[in-house]
Amino acid sequence: MKIVQRKTRQVKVGDVLIGGGAPISVQTMTKTDTRNIDATLAQLEDLAKAGADIVRLACPDLKAAEAFDEIVKATPVPLIADIHFDWTMAARVLDAGVHGIRLNPGNLARKDKLPEIVDRCRERRVSIRIGVNNGSLRMDLRRKVFSGEMPTEEAMVESALDDIRRIEELDYDQIKLSLKASDVPTTVNAYRLMATRTDVPFHVGLTEAGTVRSGTIKSAMAIGTLALDGLCDTIRVSLTGDSKEEIYVGQKILQNAGLRKGGPNLISCPSCGRVEIALEKWAHLVEDRLREYATEDVSVSVMGCAVNGPGEGQIADFGIAGGRGKGAVYRLGKVVRSCLETEMVDVLFEEIDKWIAAGRPREEVDPTIFEQVMNAKPMNETADV
Numbered sequence: 001m002k003i004v005q006r007k008t009r010q011v012k013v014g015d016v017l018i019g020g021g022a023p024i025s026v027q028t029m030t031k032t033d034t035r036n037i038d039a040t041l042a043q044l045e046d047l048a049k050a051g052a053d054i055v056r057l058a059c060p061d062l063k064a065a066e067a068f069d070e071i072v073k074a075t076p077v078p079l080i081a082d083i084h085f086d087w088t089m090a091a092r093v094l095d096a097g098v099h100g101i102r103l104n105p106g107n108l109a110r111k112d113k114l115p116e117i118v119d120r121c122r123e124r125r126v127s128i129r130i131g132v133n134n135g136s137l138r139m140d141l142r143r144k145v146f147s148g149e150m151p152t153e154e155a156m157v158e159s160a161l162d163d164i165r166r167i168e169e170l171d172y173d174q175i176k177l178s179l180k181a182s183d184v185p186t187t188v189n190a191y192r193l194m195a196t197r198t199d200v201p202f203h204v205g206l207t208e209a210g211t212v213r214s215g216t217i218k219s220a221m222a223i224g225t226l227a228l229d230g231l232c233d234t235i236r237v238s239l240t241g242d243s244k245e246e247i248y249v250g251q252k253i254l255q256n257a258g259l260r261k262g263g264p265n266l267i268s269c270p271s272c273g274r275v276e277i278a279l280e281k282w283a284h285l286v287e288d289r290l291r292e293y294a295t296e297d298v299s300v301s302v303m304g305c306a307v308n309g310p311g312e313g314q315i316a317d318f319g320i321a322g323g324r325g326k327g328a329v330y331r332l333g334k335v336v337r338s339c340l341e342t343e344m345v346d347v348l349f350e351e352i353d354k355w356i357a358a359g360r361p362r363e364e365v366d367p368t369i370f371e372q373v374m375n376a377k378p379m380n381e382t383a384d385v
Contacts, residue, residue: 001228003229006195006230008020008199008201008202008233009201011176012174013025013080013099013100013127014077014099016053016054018201018234019176019201020201022233024227024235024259025053025054025234026051026054026250026254027054027203027234027236028047028055028236028243028250029055029056029236029238030047031243033064034067034068034071035061040071041071044075044076044077045076047077047247050243050247050248051251051263052243053077053234054079054080054100055077057071057079057082058082059081059083059093060084061089062089062092064089065081065092066092066096068092068093068096068097071096072096072098078099079099080098080099080102081102082102083101083102084107085107085108085109086108087109087114094120094121098126099126100127100128101117101121101128101129102128102129103117103129104132104136104163105130105163105167106138106159106163114167114170115170118170118172119170121172121174125174127174128172128174129175129176129177130163130167130175130177131178131180131203132156132159132160132163132177132180133180133181133207134152134155134180134186135182135207141155141158151189152181152186152190153179153189153190154193156190157190157193160177160179161197161198164198176201176233176234177200177202177203178202178203178204179191179202180206180207180238181206181207182207182208182209183218184206184218184225187206187222188222188225191204191229192226195229195231201233202226202232202233203235204227204231204233205219205222205237205238206218206219206222209237209239210239210240211241212240212241212242212245215241216237216239216245219250219253220249223237223253224253224256227259228257232254235253237249237250251294262296262297263294263295264293264294264296264298265299266283266286266287266299266300267300267302267316268283268286268302268304269302272304277304277341279302282322282345285345286320286348293352296352296356297360298317298318298352298355299315299316299318300317300348301318301319301330302319302320303321303330316332317331318330318331318348318351322341323341325341326338326339326341327339327340327341327347329348329351331355332363
């Protein structure tokens with residue numbers, strides 16, 4: 001399936017390009033008190049290591065805005081300040097050198113100050129993300145939604161177009177847009193409705209998606225759908241949980257849509273009565289350890305039995321399989337080492353580390369490997385390890 005990306009203008013957040021054909025970036029938000037500079041910088045370091053491209057920080061008051069002076073100087077990733085209501089907060093973080101701001105022009109207490117904010121952004125070409133969600137609609141639009149006169153997604157689009165117009169009338173085009181609802185259909189419909197109405201790049205996600213478990217499902221549905229539509233320019237998975245989980249889920253959504261190269265890919269079977277190893281345990285251990293290899297383009301299979309195992313082993317760079325206390329590590333479908341079942345995860349990563357140290361060679365898959373594996377003895381009948 002070839003994804004045709006929507007054509008948009010391009011904006012910049014620090015050194016990260018958004019829209020205009022740039023790779024889709026993954027964002028998250030710190031969950032520390034921004035006024036606690038040390039804790040915020042420590043979390044920013046962790047998020048950068050986890051692969052965040054951009055991070056947003058809350059800016060609820062003047063003390064938080066003042067903290068940007070030190071945070072911007074030491075941050076390892078571009079920062080966006082989350083501004084609501086008070087225009088002076090925007091002015092303060094822009095003076096501190098922040099790389100982008102999130103702003104809803106409609107909820108500024110002093111709407112007459114919008115030209116000043118835009119002028120300050122223009123000085124350094126700082127992008128403005130207009131954030132519209134179903135909980136922050138103008139009162140007149142909210143009444144129409146509640147009365148059934150207008151669907152929520154149409155109200156969100158109308159509100160966003162009004163906000164875009166306000167900034168573009170000030171002769172500024174460094175804008176990106178989010179249209180987030182807390183449910184999948186409204187979110188998807190809002191972005192699709194807006195897609196032909198503007199060339200502003202889209203920041204895509206759900207708002208208040210939920211816990212890591214339920215929010216991941218909802219976010220994967222919404223962001224994945226819009227990614228396949230070619231409507232994502234930058235994304236944020238909003239979860240009630242660790243920010244690193246947001247990055248991990250976002251990267252995996254893009255990877256599985258074929259829109260992000262690199263990063264490990266785990267292949268594991270669902271298990272059934274044929275399996276004679278602690279498959280779920282080993283699959284979770286492999287998945288957890290693969291997080292340390294976030295930038296490695298490597299596929300790993302955890303094979304359960306002779307039905308699915310050969311095919312999984314053939315298409316993966318590395319794999320493990322076992323039975324009755326025995327284990328084996330595969331490389332492109334061929335056994336490279338035998339071991340005890342309890343040792344096979346450690347042995348697997350020893351082999352992956354050797355491959356990385358050797359320069360990540362990409363060997364050709366032996367076309368006869370499937371037949372070789374199918375004709376081999378089951379794991380529980382192989383020689384002693």
